[in-house]
Amino acid sequence: MLYLRLAPEQFTCDKEKIFWTLIFFKDRRVAKWSKNLFHQEVDTGIFPIRSWTDFEQQFQSQFFLVNAEADTINTLEGSSYYQGNQTVDDYLDSFLILASDAGYTDPWTLVVKFRRGLKLNVQSQIATMLFRRPADTDPEAWYAAAQRIDQAWLANEAFQSTLWSITVTPAHSALA
Numbered sequence: 001m002l003y004l005r006l007a008p009e010q011f012t013c014d015k016e017k018i019f020w021t022l023i024f025f026k027d028r029r030v031a032k033w034s035k036n037l038f039h040q041e042v043d044t045g046i047f048p049i050r051s052w053t054d055f056e057q058q059f060q061s062q063f064f065l066v067n068a069e070a071d072t073i074n075t076l077e078g079s080s081y082y083q084g085n086q087t088v089d090d091y092l093d094s095f096l097i098l099a100s101d102a103g104y105t106d107p108w109t110l111v112v113k114f115r116r117g118l119k120l121n122v123q124s125q126i127a128t129m130l131f132r133r134p135a136d137t138d139p140e141a142w143y144a145a146a147q148r149i150d151q152a153w154l155a156n157e158a159f160q161s162t163l164w165s166i167t168v169t170p171a172h173s174a175l176a
Contacts, residue, residue, distance in 0.1 A: 014050075014052040014055070017055075018052065022034045076098055076099070076104070083117055089147060092147070099113065108136060111139050111142050122149050126146060126149065
């Protein structure tokens with residue numbers, strides 16, 4: 001869509017836009033869908049999509065979830081979105097997308113969901129902070145605190161790994 005908007009002069013009609021877009025569909029289900037469109041054209045002599053609007057509608061009906069918001073909410077009710085082995089930054093990026101897609105705006109709900117998905121040691125450190133503990137209604141403060149803790153942990157891990165990588169060679173006695 002971005003290229004189509006930036007270079008509209010490259011396309012003289014909707015069919016060119018559609019064909020140009022289809023060349024990028026090379027993987028999995030979308031490739032099969034694209035291939036099927038061309039098979040339909042071979043069989044009937046007419047390409048089955050006549051306008052860009054029709055293309056967008058068919059694409060969305062084929063590949064977009066019927067109820068993406070409900071699906072995202074279901075994801076946030078489970079545990080598959082949890083941080084796991086990701087950094088806090090990576091977890092936060094995916095969490096923010098999920099929360100936005102789910103339509104979550106309530107600060108308390110955002111904190112609860114974010115906190116629930118954090119690694120236990122990170123969320124425990126934030127929850128038990130003696131000073132400047134983020135409020136349970138301040139998601140931005142929770143995000144920042146989790147990032148600070150994760151960055152400090154990663155820096156400490158890097159420091160410790162350099163200590164262990166230094167090998168001490170024991171003094172050898174000369175053989176007589």
